[in-house]
Amino acid sequence: AVEQEFVVMGGTTEPIVTAMRESYQRDLDLESAVRIAVGALQKGGPAPAGTTEAEPRTLDVSALEVAVLDSNRPRRAFKRIAGTVLEEMLPAPAAVEDAPPANGDAPS
Template sequence: MPFYVSPEQQMKDKADYARKGIARGRSVVVLQYDDGILFVADNPSRALHKISEIYDRIAFAAVGKYNEFENLRLGGVRYADVNGYQYDRKDVTARGLANVYAQSLGTIFTETNKPYEVELVVAEAGTEAASDQIYRLTFDGSVADEHGYVAMGGQADAVAQALKDRFQEDMSLAAALKAAVQSLEAQDTDRHLEAKSLEVAVLDRNREHRLFKRLPAARIEALLGEAGESASDGSGGSGDDDAGES
């Protein structure tokens, strides 16, 4: 006689399995700053990226199993390229891409034995901060419209709480990066993240055409040093000091 598992228990087991897999990974944070959207990942690898460009104003960040979120990233790039070519580049939006990812993840979660162990953020930089879009997608296809900041993977709750305490609207790039790094370090009080162990990128609304840009280790180190100097000068890392942004 075959072993019976109720649909409710089956869905719960899948969800628990996916959550455990995601929690084993290193964290990623996404937050707005005065000139765009900042992505920071605890990722020492120079080849296996957690943060990538999707289209002109859209970027992608993920945690979990690399092969699974890389498949999703490639599918998103193809979706964006085809729609931008058939219609207009402005018709490719983060919301449309988030809907496509939600359908794919939802189908995989309900119709396969093993769900994807991934969590995603799809972000689009608008012409001003109020028009920025940040969507968080979980392993079951759920979508959340986020504002200000997002933390995923690892001890995400601890990172999110640290971000909540440090985040301010209209932060400079240096201040936002410092807040992100300190929030990632909040998972382990004994850990200090150096520039070479970070993957950092921005959607900079001041750039033309393609807004995505990766920051090299030297630039990351300079920004962290700038944020430290601002704090020692008593500015508190607010958005009033935006020197050194790019």
């Protein structure tokens, strides 16, 4: 079957599908679509032992395999998006508030 909007496969899909339903819009540009998808994937981490709620997680370029299905290419081939191109599409990681000062001194 050809999916028209988005597909979530494998792993802990429920929180990812929920996040996609809340943020997906038709006709997004590629960068916006990738950001929304990565944001949804970050909500689908494994559930801690004894719980059913997924743990949020942080994903960077090394943890992602991104491709688009180009229906205009021969045999409807996938085109991989990787490296710097993918990195530029992702939001900057949030600053860690409790990080020690760069000079290694404890806060005063």
